[in-house]
Amino acid sequence: MSSELMNKVAVEVAHQNAMERGCKFLPHGSRLFTVEQGWESAIISKDKGVAVADTLLTLEAALRNPENKVIFIPLDAAMTEGDIEKLCQRNAITKTLFKEVKKSS
Amino acid sequence: MKKDAKNLPATDLLATKIKDLTPEILAQLEKPLGTADRPFPMWGSQRVEYKGNSELEQVLSVIASDARPMKIYTERSYQEVMALAYCDMPVPSMLQLFFDGLERRKPESKNRTQMLIGNPGHGKSFMGALQGRLRSKKSVEVFDCGGKNMNELLFEMVLDFGSGDALPSAIDKRLKAGTLQALSLAKLKSLPGVSIEKDEVKSIDWNYFKGKAKPEEVDAAYKIMKEVSHIEGLDNAGGNALGMNSQYGPLIRWFKENREGVLDEYNKSREGSDNALQTVWQFLNGEIDQCTVENPLKNKDTTSGPSSFTFKREDMGIGFFVTLTGNKTEDGVTTRSLNKSVYSRLSPQTLPDPDVIDWQHRICQMMVGLPVSTLYTVFKDQANKDPDAFGAWLMALRKEKAQIEGVAIPALQEALLMNWKNVVSASEKLAQFYDKWATLTDAEKIMQGHADLVEEVDEEYSKKEGVDFRKIKQHLEEAAAIRPRMEPAEAPAFINFKDFMKQPVLSEQDDENPALFFGTRLVEFLERMVYEKSAAIGKEKLYAKLSKAMDEFGLHDVHLLEGAHSGQKSVEEALNISSFADRDLGKQAQLARKVFCDYIRQISPEITAEDDQIVTMKKVHDALEKVGQKNTAETKELFIVNRDHETLGASPLTGAKIEDVAAYTLAKKELDLSYDDLVHHDDFMASLALPTISGKNIAAIWDANIRPLTEDQNTAPANQNTPDAGAKGATADLDEALHIAENRSAQKLATTTLRVLFNDASGAPCDVSIHIVRNEARGKTLIVGEKVPSKLLAAFREAGITHVDRNDPNAIGKVEAALNDLTRNMPESVRGRLAEAFKYRNDVDAEHLKGKNPQLAELLVDGNIDMMYGKYLIKASKKAM
Known part of the structure; x- marks a missing residue:
């Protein structure tokens, strides 16, 4: 298996693992999934085409960029879930957001 | 100059002025919705005939016309439009307003507004924005009008951080690193748009000051930021500009940029603040073709900015549209009744309260990502006739939407x-x-x-x-x-x-x-x-x-x-x-192979090969297909995991059958068996963890061999604890207990016991009982036996099997809970009949139970109870299947 294909499979597995934990429905069809800190969050954040947003300025820019379908929010991002909801409310667009959280066990 | 569609990127087509639209551009933008063989659901009034009378009723039907479909003018591809329109479809009672919104977005429509009034959470701003999302990949700006002066829709006061947002970025960086001065943090706390968590500043919404804040908030923020910039020593750094300006508000920006916008909670805006907008609404609804608005903020204090703006019909682009939403006035004190002139100009449309069909639509959208219920209602006949094709169509729509979302379907x-x-x-x-x-x-x-x-x-x-x-x-x-x-x-x-006090080793x-x-x-x-x-x-x-x-x-x-x-x-x-319910045999084979290989590796640790090296997918698929065609309830064949390393790759399953002592007793014959003939406990259990095989094996284990023995007066009752024939209703009870033992009970409840090979603690062979209690109607089974390889547990859950290891210290509790679940909502007497059914095969007159009155759960976990009429699970043939 080529490394590119392996990476693609790993990203897919990381997405599915994160999505298994359920989501928060955000306004206008966006969804917020949590992803535990570790290989899953690392692989999602490094995936090409994924915008990493660690401040509200970068999050809003990512929401407004039609090229970004998936947005990754790192553990130390300066924002609350309320902020994320607010920004998704005023920028109506369908995106998938993954928010890194601490490992539960 | 008219634009040439060939020379324009698809993403710029919506910026075309309506007067410049050419047939080529229109052809590229236009996507039909609701055509002859792609009907789109629609809600509306229709005259319905009932017993000779006709009445006007609200009905769910479709628009399906090649001659006059609905049209969406969009930069998106046809596939994307279809996925979004069908998956994110507004609830049925809003469909008519959705249709109306599409009509108003047509190039010939002079009315470029739609105002929706409804209850909070009804989906008004969602629908407005959906229209925008259907047309473009760019986000739709939703402006919250609550508490705002509506003149700010035309001209607004903003903080100007210069290009690149250098000052906010520098402060965000220090905020994240925790290096902001305490005095700065104290001052930042009083900024509007700041999120505080545990009394700490967590984030600052800088964009709030670039077009969302009230003028007084911008003014206050300007002063605070000047101070913070000075405290942090950022005022000297190049590029950290900070100023205050007036600029075009959202309405003018959207008009200039030819894009959609939503004015949310319009009737929660500040009373009397929309006077300057009256002529603008006249322009936007098509009453007039031009209007000029002056900037009241120009030259206020130190600000600069545009002095006026003229809306001209000839400048209007095809992508421009404004949706206004408002709550019903009974929502609360902050919701105001609009002026008569506003009502007259914006003609608000009131949404009906949601009906059951709307709740169902939204529930389906949240559960699976598309409104299955509404689609089923309108395409019911075809869906019932060809459920697989309907299911495949739903999946295709959802997959296309997943492309837009950027991730696979959860x-x-x-x-x-x-x-x-x-x-x-x-x-x-x-x-x-x-x-x-x-x-x-x-x-x-x-x-x-x-x-x-x-x-x-x-x-x-x-x-x-x-x-x-x-x-x-x-x-x-x-x-x-x-x-x-x-x-x-x-x-x-x-x-x-x-x-x-010791940390446990988790299973x-x-x-x-x-x-x-x-x-x-x-x-x-x-x-x-x-x-x-x-x-x-x-x-x-x-x-x-x-x-x-x-x-x-x-x-x-x-x-x-x-x-x-x-x-x-x-x-x-x-x-x-359950994933066992998947009708796709290929997927079942995938699951089965995983369980099979995990099991083989667990019982034979020397095997470290990959799944494909142990058995190919084709072999597993073929085996499942073959077993799937059998009616095992009739043939009484069972299929067991083949643990023989030499042959399992070619034949992953091997045959088995039951030899019943009851049948031999009736025929007055002896059953002669050795341990070598018996199927191993773990192999049988593993077979119950395989999709298809599990169900087929469970179907094969029932018999009616006890009945002739109970009818034979020469044959003693099974034991003293069998039902008392003299008691009231005993015949019926006896019959029901027998039915349970035969899996013919009206309650769909059944129990039986199998005898299989096991190895005791010393490794010596022995035979043990596996008790099975089944609720046929709910597809749930309780199996009480010995400990099973852990790799089988997840698959048991998929198969609806609760397995209890009789040696588990909490085994009785687990069995009790499982029995409660299996007999849920059944008459209490059923538990008694179940116990009687158990006693037809199992000898509860054992020495260690004398003088005791054990409950069924205790009997099921008791490994010392022998069988009177043993049902031995034996290998069908030494030759693997």
Whole structure:
């Protein structure tokens, strides 16, 4: 298996693992999934085409960029879930957001 | 100069001025919706004939015309438009307004506004923005008008941070690193748009000051930022510009940029603040073709900015449109009634209260990502005729939407979508329940038929706890996640006193299919919510009514009065979806191979080969296909995991059959067996963890061999504990117990025991019992036996099997809980009949039970009970299948 294909499979597995934990429905069809800190969050954040947003300025820019379908929010991002909801409310667009959280066990 | 479509990128087409549209550009933009063989659902009034009279009724039908379809003028591809239009479709009662919105976006339409009035959470801004999302990949700006001066829609005061937002970025960086000065932090706390967490500044919404803040907020923020910039020493750095300017407000920006916008909560804006807008509304609704607005902020203090703007019809682009939303005035004091002139110019359209069909539509969208119920309702005949094609179409739509979302369909949604019939039936029951819940928590509506709730449900309660779409969203969010579950209260809890302070070694974790208990999680959560929002806060009458509604609408198992299963699935059952139920044999083979290989590696640790090296997918597929065609209830064939390393690659399964001592007794013959003939306990258990095979084997284990023995007067009753023939109703009880032993009970309950090979603690061969209790109607099985390889446990859950290791210190509690579940909603007497059925085969007159009155759970876990009429599971042939 080529490394590119392996990476693609790993990203897919990381997405599915994160999505298994359920989501928060955000306004206008966006969804917020949590992803535990570790290989899953690392692989999602490094995936090409994924915008990493660690401040509200970068999050809003990512929401407004039609090229970004998936947005990754790192553990130390300066924002609350309320902020994320607010920004998704005023920028109506369908995106998938993954928010890194601490490992539960 | 007119634009040439060939020279324009697709993403710029919406910027074309309407007057410059050429047939080529229009052809590229125009996407039909609701054509002859791609009908689109539509809600509206139609005259319906009923017993000779015709009445006007609201009905759900379709638009399906090649000559006059609806049209969407969009930069998106046809596939994307179809996926979004069908998956994110507004609820049925809003479809007519959706259609109206499309009409107003046509190039020839001079009215470029739509105002929607409705209850909070109804989906007004969602629908407005959906129209924009259908047309472009760019985000639609939603401007919150609440508490704002509406003149700011034209010109607004903003903070100007210069290009690149250098100052905010520098402050954000220090905020994240925790290096901001304490004085700066104290000052930043008073900024509007700041989020505070644990008394710390967590984030600053800088863009709020670039077009969302009120002028006085911008003014205050400017002063604070000047100070913070100075404290942090950022005022000297190059590029850290800070100024205050007036600029075009959202309405003018959207007009200039030819894009969509939503003015949310328009009637929560500041009273009397929209005077300057009256001519603008006249322009936007097509009454006039030009209007000029002056900037009242120009040259105020130190600000600069445009002095005026002229809206001209000839400058209007095809992409420009404004949706306004407002709440019904009874929503609260902040909602105001609009001026007569505004009503006249914007002609607000009021949304009806949601109906059951709307609740169901939204529930389906949240559960699977598209409104299966509405699509099923309009295409019912075809869906019933060809359910697979309908299911494949739903999946194709959802997959296309997943492309837009940038990730695959979540496993839970995919599993539910593959079982779309269950989703339709469960969502209907849920919708009826939510509709009832909404009625019972609405202080106005309870006066019609529920006046007894008047003391418990007042306006305040309605506002706080009234049910709307947002509540459903929260409930489904909760149910989707797998969380630790509480054991049933009646199940005794075992605690290890001796080693309590030592950190336990946890048993191996297995991945749980998120769909397997989704229904249970949802219904349990709803039960909890119902209790917390009623009985727990002293609203007993409301609780009684809601509990009754949960039963009435089949959230739990639906049973007939006699206790027999009605055949209709409850919400819980319909939404608990096992991957074993997948009709795709290829997927079943994948699952089966994984279980098979994991099992082989676990029992033979010397095997480290990959799955493909152990057995190919084709071999597993072929084996499942072959077994799947058998009627094992008739043939009594069983299929066991082949653990022979030499042959398992070619034949992963091997045949088995049951030799019953009861049949030999009747024929007055002896059964001669050795341990070598017996199937190993673990191999049989592994076969029950394989999709297809599990069901086929369980179907093969039932018999009617005991009945002739009980009818034969020369044959003694099984033991003293068999039903007393003299007791009242004994014949019927005896019959029911026999039926349970034969899997012919009206309750669909059955039990039997098999004898298999095992190795005791010293490794010596012995034979042990496996007790099986089955609820045929619910597809659930309890199996009590020896410890099984851990790799089988996850698959057991998928197969609906609860396995209890009889050596587990908490085995009795686990069996008790499983029996309670299997006999849920059945008459109490059923447990007695079940115990009697068990005693037909098992000798409970054993020495160690003398003088005791053990309950069924205790008998099932008792490894010292012998069988009187043993059912031995033996290898069918030494030659593997």
